[in-house]
Amino acid sequence: MPSDDISFDNVASPPPAVLDNPRIDSIVDNARSAAIPWHGYQRSGILSENEYGLVSDIIGKPLDVFKRVIESDVKVYTNLFLKLFSLTMNPDIVNYAFVKVADALLNSKEFSYFFIPLFFKFLKENETYFENLDTDGKLLFAQVFALANLYVACSCPKMFTVFLEYLSKLMTSTDNYLCLFATQCLAAMLNLKAHRYGVWAEGSCPYRLAEILRSSSADSQLQYYSLFCFWLLTFESPIAKEANKPFDLIKVMVHIARSDTKTKVYRMILAIFSNLLQKAPNENIFTMLLENVDKAVKLLQRRKWADEEILSYMDFIISTLEVSSQHLSTFDIYKSEIESGQLHWSPSHRSEQFWIENAKKLNSDNYSLLKKLFQNLQNHGNPTSLAVACHDLGAYITYYPEGKSVLVKYGMKQRIMELMSHPNPEIRFEALNTVQRLMTEVWNN
Amino acid sequence: MSLSDEQVQAEMRKMISFIKQEALEKAKEIHTLSEEDFQVEKAKIVREECETIDRNYEGKLKRVSMAQKIAKSNVMNRSRLDLLNSRQEVIDGIFSKVEKKLEGIEQKKDAYVKFLCDLIVQSMEMLSEPVGIIYARQRDLDLVSLAISKAIESLKEQETFKSVEIDIDHDEYLDDSCLGGIKVVGLGGKIKIDNTMKARLELIKKEALPQIRHMLFGANPNRKHLN
Numbered sequence: 001m002p003s004d005d006i007s008f009d010n011v012a013s014p015p016p017a018v019l020d021n022p023r024i025d026s027i028v029d030n031a032r033s034a035a036i037p038w039h040g041y042q043r044s045g046i047l048s049e050n051e052y053g054l055v056s057d058i059i060g061k062p063l064d065v066f067k068r069v070i071e072s073d074v075k076v077y078t079n080l081f082l083k084l085f086s087l088t089m090n091p092d093i094v095n096y097a098f099v100k101v102a103d104a105l106l107n108s109k110e111f112s113y114f115f116i117p118l119f120f121k122f123l124k125e126n127e128t129y130f131e132n133l134d135t136d137g138k139l140l141f142a143q144v145f146a147l148a149n150l151y152v153a154c155s156c157p158k159m160f161t162v163f164l165e166y167l168s169k170l171m172t173s174t175d176n177y178l179c180l181f182a183t184q185c186l187a188a189m190l191n192l193k194a195h196r197y198g199v200w201a202e203g204s205c206p207y208r209l210a211e212i213l214r215s216s217s218a219d220s221q222l223q224y225y226s227l228f229c230f231w232l233l234t235f236e237s238p239i240a241k242e243a244n245k246p247f248d249l250i251k252v253m254v255h256i257a258r259s260d261t262k263t264k265v266y267r268m269i270l271a272i273f274s275n276l277l278q279k280a281p282n283e284n285i286f287t288m289l290l291e292n293v294d295k296a297v298k299l300l301q302r303r304k305w306a307d308e309e310i311l312s313y314m315d316f317i318i319s320t321l322e323v324s325s326q327h328l329s330t331f332d333i334y335k336s337e338i339e340s341g342q343l344h345w346s347p348s349h350r351s352e353q354f355w356i357e358n359a360k361k362l363n364s365d366n367y368s369l370l371k372k373l374f375q376n377l378q379n380h381g382n383p384t385s386l387a388v389a390c391h392d393l394g395a396y397i398t399y400y401p402e403g404k405s406v407l408v409k410y411g412m413k414q415r416i417m418e419l420m421s422h423p424n425p426e427i428r429f430e431a432l433n434t435v436q437r438l439m440t441e442v443w444n445n
Numbered sequence: 446m447s448l449s450d451e452q453v454q455a456e457m458r459k460m461i462s463f464i465k466q467e468a469l470e471k472a473k474e475i476h477t478l479s480e481e482d483f484q485v486e487k488a489k490i491v492r493e494e495c496e497t498i499d500r501n502y503e504g505k506l507k508r509v510s511m512a513q514k515i516a517k518s519n520v521m522n523r524s525r526l527d528l529l530n531s532r533q534e535v536i537d538g539i540f541s542k543v544e545k546k547l548e549g550i551e552q553k554k555d556a557y558v559k560f561l562c563d564l565i566v567q568s569m570e571m572l573s574e575p576v577g578i579i580y581a582r583q584r585d586l587d588l589v590s591l592a593i594s595k596a597i598e599s600l601k602e603q604e605t606f607k608s609v610e611i612d613i614d615h616d617e618y619l620d621d622s623c624l625g626g627i628k629v630v631g632l633g634g635k636i637k638i639d640n641t642m643k644a645r646l647e648l649i650k651k652e653a654l655p656q657i658r659h660m661l662f663g664a665n666p667n668r669k670h671l672n
Contacts, residue, residue, distance in 0.1 A: 020470065191477075224470070235481050264470060272475070309474070 012345070012386050015106060016150050019143050019187035023177035027136050028102075028143075031095035038160070046087060053079045058100065063288070066100070067108050076116040077104075082122050088129075091137055098140035105147040116152040119144075123159045129161055129215035136167065139181070145281060153194045160195075171208035176222055179212060183225035185304070190232035200239045208249035212254065220262040222426065227253075227268035231302075234272055241281035250276075250284070250291050257296045266300060270313035273297070277320050285324045289347045293323040329354045331361055341381070342389045343388035359399035368404060374412045383424040390427065394434030404438055413438055451571035532662060537603045539657065540650060545622050547642055553586055557625070561585070568600055569606065574612045574631035581627050583618045589627065596641055 020028070031115050042052035054076065057069050070077040081104075084097035104111045130377075133141055145163055153158045169308060170182035186205055189195045195225070197206055197359065209226045212218050218226070234240045242248050252268045273293060274283040288294070305311055329348040337343060348354045362369045376389040393412060397403050408411050416438070419431035448456065550557055569577055581589040593611050602607040619628060623641035630637050658665075 015469065018466075018473070228474075232477065264467070267474070307471075309478075 002189075016191070017106070017147060017184065018182065019184050019188065020148060021177045022138060023175065023181050024143070027035040028099055031092075031099045031136070033094060034092050035094050035347055036096060041090070041093070046090070051080055051083060063103065063107060066103065067111075070104055070175070071108055071110050072110050078115045078118055082118065085122065085129075086126075086197075088132060091134055094133070095137055095140050098144050102140070102143045102147060105144065105151075109151075111149050114145075116148045117155065119148055120152070120155045120159075123156045126160060130159065130166070141183050142166070142181070146188040149189040149195060150191045151390065152429060154194055154198075157198075160198060161202060164199060164205050166206045168204040171205070171212060176217070176219055179218075180222050180225060183209065183212070183222065183229055186229050187225055187232065190229055193236065194237065196233050200218050200233060200236075206233065207247065208251065210249060213249075213252050214247075215436055220265050223256065223261065223265050224268060227310070228270060230281035231268055231272050231275065232367060234275035234279060237279045240276050241283045243276065243280075244284060244287055250287050251257050252292065254291050254293055254296045257300060263305070263310070266309060267310050267313075270297070270300075270310055270317065273317050274313045281324075283318070284348075285321065285330065288321060289325055289328065290345060292345075294318055294325070297321075311382075325351065326353075331358045334358070335369065336378070338369055341376060341385070342378060342381075343392075345384070345388060349391060355395045357400045359396050359403070362396055363400075363406075367410075370403075370406065371410065374410060374415070377412065377415050377419070383427055386419065386422070387424070387426045387430045390419060390434050394430065394437050396436070399436045403421075407438065447495040460519070473617060487572055510622075532658075535661060536654070536657060540646075543646065544624065547649055551588060551624050554588065557585075558588050558592050558595070561627065562599070564640045565596035565611065565629070568627065568629040568640045569596070569600055569609065569611070570603075571638055572629055572631045572636060573605065575606070575608060576637070577612075577629045577631045579611060579613050579627050579629055580619050581613060582621060582623065582625065584621075585625065586613065591615055 005439070021240045021426055033335075038047070038055055042049060047055065054370060058287050059064050062068065081097050081101050084093055101115070104115070130138065130141060142163070145159070148154075148292065149160075151156045167186055168180045172178055173182075186209075192201060206229075211230055212222060212226045230243070236242055250273075253272065254275055257266060257269050257416050273288070276288070294317070297314050301314050325347040328346070331354075333346070334348045334354070337348075339344060343349075362373070370393075373389050376385055377393075393407065393416065397407065407416075413435075416431050416434050420435060422428055422431065454487060565579065579589060579593065590613060593613065597609060597611060600609050606624045615632075624646070626641035626643070626645065628637065628639050628641060
């Protein structure tokens with residue numbers, strides 16, 4: 001935990017960023033309490049007497065005193081810290097400075113707004129600064145840089161890109177804590193709109209985030225922060241439009257939603273779905289229906305939730321999807337799908353309402369659509385297509401029982417029975433279902 | 446197996462920090478959501494206000510341009526009227542000069558008598574009656590009598606006027622404002638011919654006005670049909 005105690009009397013806004021976890025905390029503590037021979041440095045001329053005086057005013061002081069001291073003269077302390085940053089020959093000093101600046105940025109808005117632009121300027125002037133830091137130094141720098149980007153739009157594009165590459169590398173680490181730290185830094189940066197577009201354009205970070213979500217080794221904290229980053233990204237309409245495609249994000253999230261995890265992870269997933277529906281409905285509704293988001297959310301709805309936001313997200317998602325599902329279950333869309341030869345689980349196939357209304361329509365034109373459906377059964381194309389075709393024939397018979405004789409006449413029954421022994425389980429399931437429907441009324445006639 | 450106090454404290458601290466962390470994360474989410482809502486609201490309000498300002502500005506612009514048009518047409522009208530008035534004044538000036546010039550006309554005895562004679566002849570011919578009564582200004586009486594005798598002479602050369610009778614009326618005189626000339630009355634008062642200077646002047650004014658205008662002010666640029 002950072003060096004502040006629990007206080008219940010000032011309930012202000014939450015801290016701007018959470019950047020600590022056990023791995024980082026230990027590095028931070030080491031840097032903070034390192035025994036640095038300040039006086040020695042002053043004598044050997046690395047620090048001026050003035051600077052030594054400023055440093056001694058902040059060493060070892062508790063947080064509120066520290067805050068007061070630096071706010072008393074932001075300019076002087078900014079210059080001091082930048083000077084300390086530049087003493088790369090002495091990593092102790094540099095790391096200590098990083099830690100103190102992180103404290104300052106977390107606790108003093110006044111200091112932050114003065115310091116950050118000058119910090120970006122410093123980075124612009126020292127292009128290779130980051131590369132030359134050691135491993136720990138990089139982590140501590142990351143804290144500072146992430147916090148800086150939280151408040152002020154980054155005016156140093158090169159550093160921005162370099163930093164994103166660093167974060168995405170951290171995200172591939174086997175140490176979950178480092179991954180977590182990287183996602184937390186990213187989340188801090190994504191606070192500002194401009195950065196969201198920058199991060200999305202750069203691309204490597206979102207890609208890694210998706211990989212984290214896909215992997216099974218991610219713990220719930222890591223999942224939460226990765227999702228949090230995506231949530232922040234999807235607030236921007238252009239990003240929400242493209243968010244799903246590159247990584248099948250919706251599919252991944254549905255998978256997590258069906259597994260057992262923490263409340264906050266579910267909450268984030270629902271929040272992201274909500275954003276996708278609000279900011280880019282046209283691009284996402286169809287995919288969501290395809291991936292059965294509505295089913296997954298309905299499953300979640302059955303549980304008891306204490307969280308208001310979760311409940312409202314769920315209501316919103318389900319109602320939006322229902323409306324569009326009806327809209328998308330028109331017969332014309334179904335027809336064009338059949339004729340295209342590529343069948344997938346679009347809303348119409350599973351909708352009872354659809355079949356009640358439209359089963360008979362398959363008879364028109366001398367059963368042309370029915371025959372097309374059968375054609376889909378015969379070609380050994382993609383398994384989903386076969387499964388869907390089986391299912392549709394089954395639905396046809398269910399809602400239009402006279403259709404059975406048609407199926408028999410065209411030899412479709414034969415084919416379906418063949419498919420009952422197909423290697424793909426989904427196809428076997430659908431074929432079995434359909435055969436069952438074919439059989440059931442035989443002795444009712 | 447119960448834990449020692451220390452262990453209990455440690456557990457408590459762990460739980461507290463866990464709960465606090467969860468709470469902070471939820472608080473951050475709420476904070477983020479409200480930030481975004483704020484941005485959306487702000488953008489909406491700004492857009493609405495901009496549209497209002499644009500509308501108001503358009504309205505103002507319309508009103509001002511309308512006022513400008515009205516003022517412009519007012520000014521144009523007024524200046525046109527002023528121009529016409531001045532032109533009228535010039536013409537009136539000319540006419541009054543003419544009238545002034547005619548004032549002492551009875552001084553030019555011979556010419557005036559000849560003139561009167563021609564007037565009488567013209568009037569009688571117009572009258573086409575054998576008898577005519579002449580009204581004249583008091584001061585012109587003698588000259589008119591002279592003129593009458595001359596006129597009768599010349600009239601008698603015409604067939605229609607072989608036995609013409611012209612008399613001056615001595616009871617009623619013409620007003621001085623007629624500037625000279627005569628009036629002839631015939632057929633027992635039923636036909637009156639006004640051949641006074643003033644009347645003639647009025648006729649001339651009417652006839653000569655286009656020419657006078659043209660000479661003074663040039664051709665009218667707005668006129669389209671010249672014949």
